């Protein structure tokens with residue numbers, strides 16, 4: 075049996091005044107998703123249990139079948155896995171944004187989308203200034219970098235599960251003073267953040283950016299720290315080989331951590347201009363080599379972050395036409411199969427932020443008896459009896475054993 079999973083990130087939403095009080099899923103023309111709903115079932119799942127942060131990192135862990143209350147350790151170790159960085163048992167990974175803070179206000183959590191080369195230069199200088207052999211700055215892409223803390227049994231890292239940090243994108247235009255790290259090891263994190271201010275202030279990279287009228291990288295902002303989550307390989311649990319298609323590091327990392335292959339698609343951007351058709355083609359091809367093929371599309375989430383209703387509707391139509399439709403056709407043509415369409419979490423256009431709560435799902439295929447549903451959208455899911463309040467149980471249901 076072949077399985078396909080399509081994740082339109084953050085697509086679940088509320089009725090929109092500008093869409094005649096319909097949700098984006100209701101307003102979008104999505105004949106393929108509706109065909110899945112008609113042939114199979116619609117239901118809903120909640121992938122973000124309290125008190126975890128509502129985000130792709132927790133929600134997709136749950137969607138893939140792993141209880142985030144048990145397994146989620148932080149965002150940074152998942153990104154480290156995406157970059158192929160090995161963390162030993164005593165190591166910690168910390169997200170290290172380059173940010174612009176002025177007058178104690180978070181002006182820009184991307185430091186004006188600082189370039190990858192500029193970020194590498196700034197972090198190299200910071201590494202030289204920091205007199206701690208355990209601390210390693212690892213440049214990533216643009217403002218998204220990592221800091222590693224190499225602990226050992228004799229000298230364990232000072233952090234714990236009680237160390238609290240705040241994501242810089244949740245602080246946009248807010249005072250940062252009450253949002254510095256707290257709890258075990260936070261003094262070290264705060265000290266490194268303060269040290270970066272000194273190192274970056276007159277750094278050649280910032281002098282050039284200032285001269286060019288670009289936002290300067292004033293600080294590193296350290297957050298999302300954790301140790302590598304211990305996830306039982308998907309193949310051990312379900313006896314199936316999986317592959318992930320995504321443009322987002324968190325999803326790459328989660329896939330690697332459960333033993334899936336990551337398929338890179340040229341033109342997949344993680345943004346509204348992504349090449350939907352290329353993702354669809356690669357997914358159909360991957361069905362020949364893998365038992366489970368999962369396609370994650372970031373665009374609906376990005377549209378919500380921008381508060382762009384039309385872009386969200388359009389992204390759903392593109393996903394339907396270029397990814398769900400060809401996958402569904404290919405699956406039907408090859409024999410026994412199941413297909414699942416569901417986002418990870420809602421990202422309401424109203425708040426422009428990820429939220430916890432129900433997301434609709436539609437699934438069809440071998441052994442799934444159809445219910446009365448005719449459409450894939452939030453109101454249909456609310457009326458359907460199929461419910462996964464603990465969203466990580468959904469995968470056990472979807473994979474027919």
Ligand SMILES: [Zn+2]
Pocket residue numbers: 083084129130131133375418419
């Ligand atoms: Zn997400």
